[in-house]
Amino acid sequence: MGGIVLACGTSIISPAVLARAGLEQHRIVPVPARPGKSDVDAELAKAADRSDGPGADVVVAGTDADLAAVALRLLRRDRLGVSVGYVPTARSACAALWGLPTDTERALRLAATEQPHGVPLIRDDVGGVLVGVGTLRRVDGIAYCDDDMVLRGTAHRIDVSPDTAGGPGLTVTLRYRRFGRQRRTVRGRAFAIGCEPTTPVLDGVARERTTERWTWYRHTEDLLLVRPG
Template sequence: MSVTEDPRVRGIVVACGDAAAGFEEVDDVESVRVPSRPGKAEIDPLLGVHDHLVVSGTDADLAAVVLRLLRKNALSGVSVGFVPSAPDSSVAALWELPRTPLQALALALRGEVDPVPLIRDDVGGVLVGRGLLRLVRGVAYADEQVALRGPASSIEVTPDPGGPGLAVRVAKGTLFKRTTTLYSRAFQIGCIPTRPVSDDVVHERAVNKWTWYRHTEDLRLVRGTI
């Protein structure tokens, strides 16, 4: 089987975890299998060899790979494609990526780079899909705008290409939810202790303050038409 009969094909597939597709059956596709949410030992050796990585895995796997690009100052020199292994991938929904593995692979290998906002947090992590705060109470700001003063059933933060970088959705109420959406470069909250969720990964400890903000460099994501 081949999806690579095109001179624009480039990159290596980084299959994250046992459940991710490695595409060993696809002709001329180079792949490497790494653990879920790979780190320095698995990703850094690839960066001096490849200028395009195709991440096959979950949103959390993609975030782990992108974090290594950030820490190695490689965001400007390495583009990234994504083949989601989960049908409910926030990244795939956000950037309208194909959901079937072979279609996603074809786009990831041959598509056009379209820079998208990369979101960071104040504890050294990145957010590529969806950030979430559940049942939170506190005071929050989206840039200079008051996003919350009191309780909220949830606050969702995602990258947003059409504005300054972040879309912040604040939902209040339980039975009848009322949602307000704000756009900003940064979101910050001081609150009773809560555990933020970034790309489906729950933060290791409860915190009483948290920040998500747009990084100065974009992520060079492949999502343009083939």
Template sequence: MDSIDSDVVLLTCSDTGQAPRLPVHGSRRAAALAALPAVALPARPDRAALDPVLAERRPRRVVVSGTDAALAAVLLRLLRTDRLDVEVAYLPEARSPATAAWGLPTGDDAAALAVEGDASPVPLVRDDSGGVLVGRGELRDVRGECYCDDVLVLRGAARRLVVAPGPEGIGVRAGWSGRAPDGRTRPVASRAPSGTGSALGRAVQVGCEPNTVVVDGVPHPRTVPRWTWYRHTEDWRLVRP
């Protein structure tokens, strides 16, 4: 099949078999989105679903309509196919950890940004199981230790260990509330027998009793005794305010 150069392609990610309703109403932005070439994909498109689309259409920008898990799945395929120069815009179904992490709008404002916004390089966060993180990583009822770079943020037990990417790097917060990291550093004292804190850095390393890691709302298929998130050497290009 011959390649088709497509400036912008709309990827609608849903397991219903139909394209989800776009989060826009009667406006010129809705008309602009409706005019884009659209491809219906599974809710979490894999290599077989997405790679042929990328190879055939060779887009400058993809607009991802779906969940944080869909956005992560698309970003992973861009990484694996050496296409991190492709711009990524996000049309979320609702406010989400990814919209909070990157300061992204929803609804009509998201549509306007997807059509008219500029892309800029932002940190790409990977993990040691081969995945990527776009919004929120979480371990629940965790017991062990966690470091962000050389800052100790968990020793002992916490109800939640939350990791989030962002423009400044990778944030992590351990505690009992489950709130997202706020970018501040609150280390656990090196000699403390237990404690929780927070930090911002380039890598987060967790060693714990076997636990299930949830990445962008998707539980890892196996419990693991350790996990690492780290900043990739290359950024991705996100359309954001």
């Protein structure tokens, strides 16, 4: 089995570690954090579409934001048929969602031996994707999940993530007060909000600009993530 390991940012993966994990035929490709078109498209073009059998064609070693950046390039190239493994190098909401190991060797071994499964790929209305969690803090506005109004007024925090329960696509958790226990969780295909200016935090990275409108929605095709069955 051949493929590539994208070592993002300061991530270091050695050939010896790959060999112990069963990925000795994968090439290590160092790329910047949150790699873009010029960093990974040529490598992704060489990746094979999913064939039957275990293991990942592309392994991403880095943060949730790095994985999202690679997923976006696969989406843009119409290559979501490529199976992806993930080796988190920092605290990872994506790993927690899908039960992925956070130890490097264990994560590599899983990427080499487990089957890929489709997981919801969440897009936003400014051209990005979300693989872990997106957060809006201290919001004041009106929000909908599909056709249902889920907020009119203020909330301390809203978290949106892929739905792990096989539902329509995404999970929305609203926390109304900072120290209160009152919260609400809903599921749907899309979430949209109009509000006072707020800064979305996307897979751990704050957006550079504030926004008064934001939408997350499930893409029509899933991300093929190698994960425990």
